[in-house]
Amino acid sequence: MTEANSAESLLGAHLAEQAGLFLRSLPDVRLGTLRRVGGVLHTYADLLDPDWSRHLREDLAALGAVLGAERGYGRRLARLLGAMDSLTGVEQVPAPRGPEHPDGPGPVGLPGPGRPTAGLLSEHPGAPKARALLERQLTLARSRSHTTALQELGSARFHSLADRMTLLVSDLPLRERQGAHPAETLLRHTAALHAALGAAVAELPMGRAAVAYNGDALHRLTAPAAEGADPDDRPWRQVWTLVQQSRSALEVCGPLLPAARADAADAALEGLAATLERHNEAADAAQTAALAARTPRITPATAYVLGVVHADQRLEVEAARHAFGTAWPDLARSGWLTDSWLARLT
Amino acid sequence: MTEANSAESLLGAHLAEQAGLFLRSLPDVRLGTLRRVGGVLHTYADLLDPDWSRHLREDLAALGAVLGAERGYGRRLARLLGAMDSLTGVEQVPAPRGPEHPDGPGPVGLPGPGRPTAGLLSEHPGAPKARALLERQLTLARSRSHTTALQELGSARFHSLADRMTLLVSDLPLRERQGAHPAETLLRHTAALHAALGAAVAELPMGRAAVAYNGDALHRLTAPAAEGADPDDRPWRQVWTLVQQSRSALEVCGPLLPAARADAADAALEGLAATLERHNEAADAAQTAALAARTPRITPATAYVLGVVHADQRLEVEAARHAFGTAWPDLARSGWLTDSWLARLT
Numbered sequence: 001m002t003e004a005n006s007a008e009s010l011l012g013a014h015l016a017e018q019a020g021l022f023l024r025s026l027p028d029v030r031l032g033t034l035r036r037v038g039g040v041l042h043t044y045a046d047l048l049d050p051d052w053s054r055h056l057r058e059d060l061a062a063l064g065a066v067l068g069a070e071r072g073y074g075r076r077l078a079r080l081l082g083a084m085d086s087l088t089g090v091e092q093v094p095a096p097r098g099p100e101h102p103d104g105p106g107p108v109g110l111p112g113p114g115r116p117t118a119g120l121l122s123e124h125p126g127a128p129k130a131r132a133l134l135e136r137q138l139t140l141a142r143s144r145s146h147t148t149a150l151q152e153l154g155s156a157r158f159h160s161l162a163d164r165m166t167l168l169v170s171d172l173p174l175r176e177r178q179g180a181h182p183a184e185t186l187l188r189h190t191a192a193l194h195a196a197l198g199a200a201v202a203e204l205p206m207g208r209a210a211v212a213y214n215g216d217a218l219h220r221l222t223a224p225a226a227e228g229a230d231p232d233d234r235p236w237r238q239v240w241t242l243v244q245q246s247r248s249a250l251e252v253c254g255p256l257l258p259a260a261r262a263d264a265a266d267a268a269l270e271g272l273a274a275t276l277e278r279h280n281e282a283a284d285a286a287q288t289a290a291l292a293a294r295t296p297r298i299t300p301a302t303a304y305v306l307g308v309v310h311a312d313q314r315l316e317v318e319a320a321r322h323a324f325g326t327a328w329p330d331l332a333r334s335g336w337l338t339d340s341w342l343a344r345l346t
Numbered sequence: 347m348t349e350a351n352s353a354e355s356l357l358g359a360h361l362a363e364q365a366g367l368f369l370r371s372l373p374d375v376r377l378g379t380l381r382r383v384g385g386v387l388h389t390y391a392d393l394l395d396p397d398w399s400r401h402l403r404e405d406l407a408a409l410g411a412v413l414g415a416e417r418g419y420g421r422r423l424a425r426l427l428g429a430m431d432s433l434t435g436v437e438q439v440p441a442p443r444g445p446e447h448p449d450g451p452g453p454v455g456l457p458g459p460g461r462p463t464a465g466l467l468s469e470h471p472g473a474p475k476a477r478a479l480l481e482r483q484l485t486l487a488r489s490r491s492h493t494t495a496l497q498e499l500g501s502a503r504f505h506s507l508a509d510r511m512t513l514l515v516s517d518l519p520l521r522e523r524q525g526a527h528p529a530e531t532l533l534r535h536t537a538a539l540h541a542a543l544g545a546a547v548a549e550l551p552m553g554r555a556a557v558a559y560n561g562d563a564l565h566r567l568t569a570p571a572a573e574g575a576d577p578d579d580r581p582w583r584q585v586w587t588l589v590q591q592s593r594s595a596l597e598v599c600g601p602l603l604p605a606a607r608a609d610a611a612d613a614a615l616e617g618l619a620a621t622l623e624r625h626n627e628a629a630d631a632a633q634t635a636a637l638a639a640r641t642p643r644i645t646p647a648t649a650y651v652l653g654v655v656h657a658d659q660r661l662e663v664e665a666a667r668h669a670f671g672t673a674w675p676d677l678a679r680s681g682w683l684t685d686s687w688l689a690r691l692t
Contacts, residue, residue: 212558213665293650303646304639307653315661319559 006180011044012172014252019168026162027153031071034064037168039248043193047181049173052164059161066145066152072284073142079285080134083312084305088127126301130309133292133302186253193249197242201328204235210325213318233283236321240276243269268331272324279320286313352526357390358518360598365514372508373499377417380410383514385594389539393527395519398510405507412491412498418630419488425631426480429658430651434473472647476655479638479648532599539595543588547674550581556671559664579629582667586622589615614677618670625666632659 015037022033038060041053152158167173247269254262289310293303361383368379384406387399498504513519593615600608635656639649 212668213661290650293646298646300639300644300646300649302649304636304649304653304656307650307655308657309653310650311654311657311661315559315657322558 005183007044007183007185008047008172008174008180010183010186010255011040011047011252015040015172016169019165022165023162023169029063029067029153031064031068034060034067035244036248036251037165038064039245040252043245043249044186044189044252046189047175047185049175052173056161056164059157059164063152063158063161067149070142070145070149072281073138073145075281076285076288077135077138077142079281080138080288080309080313081131083285083309084127084131084134087308087312088124124301124305126299126303126305129299129302130292130305133295133298133306134288134309137292137295138288183253183256186249187256190246190249190253193242193246197239197246198332200235200239200242201332204239204321206325206328209318209321212322230283230287233280233317236276236279236324240273240280243273243276247273268327268334271327272331275320275323275327279317279324282313282316282320286310286317289313351529353390353529353531354393354518354520354526356529356532356601357386357393357598361386361518362515365511368511369508369515375409375413375499377410377414380406380413381590382594382597383511384410385591386598389591389595390532390535390598392535393521393531395521398519402507402510405503405510409498409504409507413495416488416491416495418627419484419491421627422631422634423481423484423488425627426484426634426655426659427477429631429655430473430477430480433654433658434470470647470651472645472649472651475645475648476638476651479641479644479652480634480655483638483641484634529599529602532595533602536592536595536599539588539592543585543592544678546581546585546588547678550585550667552671552674555664555667558668576629576633579626579663582622582625582670586619586626589619589622593619614673614680617673618677621666621669621673625663625670628659628662628666632656632663635659 018033018037018040021030022037025033038057041048041057041060045053247266250257250262250265250269257265289306293306293310364379364383364386367376368383371379384403387394387403387406391399593612596603596608596612596615603611635652639652639656
């Protein structure tokens, strides 16, 4: 065992709690828990047994991808049908925050007062067919993912992962006998992660995104890739990952921080994460619409509507980038992402 | 003749100058001159012979519509091909401000630093066909309008209008013998027009437009009307008309104002007019794309691209509304649209 109040004991307690949550919720798997544990293993890797933590992270990521696919298709379906209803003026019911996604925002909706429901009577002739096509394709993809997820939950890899999570409740495999570190070591690693986040954001085209209606998310009309994210979106997705890791890291070192400061930091990161989640989901939805438009034998009216839906979702991508570009500078100016933040604490 | 420095003499001098410009530029017709004279006749109608000024205004508006159609199709063509090139990553050459539209901004381009040229290599398979379709349809519409415009210039109505413009160089038909008004009368009429502009703007959904990415210009996907503006766009077009009339009115009473004040007002109105012109042109272009998508026997890929182009132009409609919503409050706060502005002067 490690000394109480050492970095290792705080880390072990946090991971034990998360592992317990994971095990108690089985056979349901909480994606948020997978992501949290994976993020913490990554941030504090210097303290942990390298082989063990790398393998666990890889398996957590693989499981998260398989289980996340089904939920992702469900959310994409809700988003695209919501967008179609909004575009054709059908009255919208707010999408419920169901148990499938306790960690994220609702899948549909623009920022601010929300989308108006235009209540128009006339619909475009291609709209019902486009809606049915999207619903059919996404429902099929979701049920295929469901089958794959069930197989995964019966796999040797999943059982091995559950065994390691059980171990984590009682024992954290540390880097070979090195003695305990002071708790403040956790803050140094968190500050390093924040610095990586700041560096990744600095690479984003924020100058353009910060001016409304001036982004370039919409201004491309390429043949959509059959799979994989648009290269243009990739750096934004990477920032989302870093924001999520930063949130998980803050949860670990929360006890070392003044509560008000930890809460403010978490609220700020939560807002950024929600904005980037909207970004990612809208980008995925746009790609789905573009791919659906390549379905053989659809009518031109259907394809036209899918083009409008594609652009509508890319507009949400732009809107999310603009929202991020507006929120980030305040956060960066507050200084808690930097080394000076750490210096003031220690 | 009227007394020098009366309202009537200032108005007469201004209209004589505009009529002279109109006559000297024949057989070319400057649309800006037609609009200016029509606006001035409307704003200062109380001073003028009612039947004469109403008929002249109607004929000026009819001529402007016929001649404007050809130029409008030309600009719409440039806008849509520019949008297509931007969407497919073709390097863009800035559209020239040709002699056809000396009064407006260039037809293509977003506000701010302008559209990035993405320079992508891959194009959507439907893009070349959609581009060719738009080019063919708009070129045809433009050449039909050209024929109609030539007929109009040879018509009895046009000759009658030219006769009345000739009269205007020397004699302004005033409301039946009522004696001359003091020059400040012009300011009162201008203030009334400004009040009408403020009232029309107050009816716009500015609350939504002022929040970026929250407008509802895109959120409708109705079967496009074969002709006529979208009812949703109509109040914005009406505000554009009032802004143009306000500019023309300020030109008349410019000599009564401190030069700095008149210049500032004109610059502000010019900015609003350019923003609303972009709004109107993007709305027209979106409608053109929607109608082109209903061309029989086009491929789904072509229709899909037209859907994206439609949404792209509706996005420009939203961007223009947002820009207007951002610029207007400053102008309104400056107070020169109000009666107190007049009170301070007189």
